[in-house]
Amino acid sequence: MNKFKNIEEIYELLGKTTSLIPIKEGAKLPSIKTWKNLTLDDTFKADYQAKLEKSTNIGVLQGTRSNNLCSIDIDSDELMGDFVENNPAFANTLITKGKRGANYWFRPIGLSPKLIKEDWGEVRGEGCYTLIKGMHPDDIEYSILNFNDPIKIEFDKIKLHPFGVNFPPPYFAESETDSLSMTESIYSNYITSNDSSPLSRIKALKESEERYEEWKKTVPPHVLKNYETYIERDTDMDFNIRNHELIRHTTVLYSMVGTGMAGLLVKAFYDINKPFFEAGIHQHMKEFSSHYEALKRDYLSTLPKDELEFYQALPPILQDTFRICRDLASFDDENYSPPLFHLSFQELANRIGIRCQEAQREMKKIKAVGFVSMKKKGQKYKAGRRSMASVWEWKLSLRTTQEAV
Numbered sequence: 001m002n003k004f005k006n007i008e009e010i011y012e013l014l015g016k017t018t019s020l021i022p023i024k025e026g027a028k029l030p031s032i033k034t035w036k037n038l039t040l041d042d043t044f045k046a047d048y049q050a051k052l053e054k055s056t057n058i059g060v061l062q063g064t065r066s067n068n069l070c071s072i073d074i075d076s077d078e079l080m081g082d083f084v085e086n087n088p089a090f091a092n093t094l095i096t097k098g099k100r101g102a103n104y105w106f107r108p109i110g111l112s113p114k115l116i117k118e119d120w121g122e123v124r125g126e127g128c129y130t131l132i133k134g135m136h137p138d139d140i141e142y143s144i145l146n147f148n149d150p151i152k153i154e155f156d157k158i159k160l161h162p163f164g165v166n167f168p169p170p171y172f173a174e175s176e177t178d179s180l181s182m183t184e185s186i187y188s189n190y191i192t193s194n195d196s197s198p199l200s201r202i203k204a205l206k207e208s209e210e211r212y213e214e215w216k217k218t219v220p221p222h223v224l225k226n227y228e229t230y231i232e233r234d235t236d237m238d239f240n241i242r243n244h245e246l247i248r249h250t251t252v253l254y255s256m257v258g259t260g261m262a263g264l265l266v267k268a269f270y271d272i273n274k275p276f277f278e279a280g281i282h283q284h285m286k287e288f289s290s291h292y293e294a295l296k297r298d299y300l301s302t303l304p305k306d307e308l309e310f311y312q313a314l315p316p317i318l319q320d321t322f323r324i325c326r327d328l329a330s331f332d333d334e335n336y337s338p339p340l341f342h343l344s345f346q347e348l349a350n351r352i353g354i355r356c357q358e359a360q361r362e363m364k365k366i367k368a369v370g371f372v373s374m375k376k377k378g379q380k381y382k383a384g385r386r387s388m389a390s391v392w393e394w395k396l397s398l399r400t401t402q403e404a405v
Contacts, residue, residue, distance in 0.1 A: 025134070040065055060132050098142050215268060215272055258324075
């Protein structure tokens, strides 16, 4: 089958737990204004089904209203191969296509993500929809590249950020039952009344150590290195200080690693130290998101006006690169003083969670626009010769807005 001919064929593959919506002909917009408030039951009412039958274009509501069905929209044909190479499970899922690129359909185990927009495309989850049948506005019919059931996969196992290890916790969907009021402290419900007796703490520490040893066997070397560098193995971990540890780690990670890598490491911190937490992973990652966004606002407020304009114009990966380089250039080390710093392409790749070649391209971009210049080219390791990172000079101001006043 290379296309869906009617809604029954869509239901046959995706199931009757799927919420379909009619889409305006020759467009990508729903033809009903209330689509955001629809329930699954609403979509099976007789008058609604009649509208679906008459509609040439059909979309699928993503997330919980369609049994956790989501999709990843890769926006170019060139990146499709890279995505599947890094995520081989997606070679066996439902794949549909519009004008360019493709949509890879999946059901996340656990929470559905929200909308995640990147340069390469989108992850569409809670609150989104994806077209699956009909005509693209450019008069190209939506087709099926791979007719399979959508795979089930843990969202943090998907490699994004094209297409290294990535985990974007700020985008997880919130359920109505555990959302926090904006007026209350973000940590007010976080600390719970664990049994903090010495015996409980000994048992929790032992289990955490075992979880850490198991976790080390399952992650790529650069993720382990980042964890050991920026997330201290805390033998003083206790029931009463876990939220302080989250704040401390998030603050360090904001300037040291990319956004996706920060989320991955904070999630690992939870998974390893789970015996100390009563709150679930969703709550933990919400706290991370809240603090990360606060750090982002603080960071933007410290940038001089010209640097702020530069920074906000950059795509996400270049913002990560900017932030890491500026932080390195701001401090003395044993060999260099500001604005000089050393950084290899591999180290940058490890910190962001991308491939080395991509990190090289990112550094070339910020060099081309005059943010940095290379003072000394690094060298790769060879027998009898140690490797050396390149030496860079930060060309913009290192002042903060407070210092500029």
